[in-house]
Amino acid sequence: MKFMSRSSGYRGRGPRRSTPEGAHRPIMVEEILRVFHLKPGDKVADLTLGHGGHTEHFLRTVGTEGTVLAMDLDFDQAQITLSRLQEAGFAGRLLLETGNFAGIGQAMGKFGLPAMDAILADLGISSMQIDKPERGFSYRREGPLDMRMDPRRGETARGLLTTISAEDLASGLEEFGDVPLAGPMARAMLSAHRVTPFETTTQLAEFCLTWHRGTGSAQNPGEWRLRQGKKKWETHPAARVFQALRIMVNREIANLKHLLRVASDLLAPGGTLAILSFHSGEDRLVKSALEQGLRQGKYAEINEGPIRATFEERTANPRSRSAKLRWARRPLTPPEETEAGDT
């Protein structure tokens, strides 16, 4: 199927890219390695393999006596990354499980790993996934309105718009995209979809742009005005909508909640969990789960505030600007069972 542009007028006007096509720059590598303080022989789980940037550093640090287990929902991309890592000299060294990181416990069981010294989740999607229009993640590149991280199963974004209620869509847009005027926008989007279903990413992007141009002048002056700055366009109104829909399509919040529930039990004594999140809803969840784990004695230590990328990294890699890193360390000895800590 060929996707014809309805000329949203936006193609090719995004920010200048800083990551080569087909690659993904790993974020806050030094900070993560510092938090994990890995040594040769350690066991690490990278729950979000992507391009394998973090994995590659883990493989190097734990050496041939160590173990790196990687997971990713995206089967095709995981195979590409596996070949890349093999060519980079890590042949036969990576344990790969393509699937949802909510199943990390089962994956560890499958590979005979009772506990990990470090677990990383770098949430969201990779640059490679955004770069492929056929995956439907990009509001700037025309493709089917899909957005599934695992294209072999589950409901597409188009399917979601067909079945979801206006109330649920509004709360998703607000919670996962911080979309202003989420209620009216959700109702308008579903009405438009009922008349002529959105088939492509650029059709939905065009709707978002048109809708915000209308409401921007009528109800919310300035909020969504598009300014063409000296160097780049400000955030396209579709960006937040696409983020929210992607999170809903892939049940990202349910997966993250599950991971946060089980992670401390999968760590070896003194082992560390680190999570990189990219929007406030995710970060709130991570923060409160780690704080609760600390109160309950599941963790001995957590970081006080989120760790942010350095100025240099934020300048070199715009994606790192919204990243927040949080970590939690398991006690060296198991916590005593107390009712009081069980809040």
Ligand SMILES: C[S@@+](CC[C@H](N)C(=O)[O-])C[C@H]1O[C@@H](n2cnc3c(N)ncnc32)[C@H](O)[C@@H]1O
């Ligand atoms: C931000 S990228 C990771 C980039 C990686 N750290 C690197 O250095 O290349 C996120 C990856 O996690 C995967 N992913 C997201 N949610 C997942 C889940 N619940 N289970 C497994 N993989 C997931 C996505 O398919 C994507 O490849």
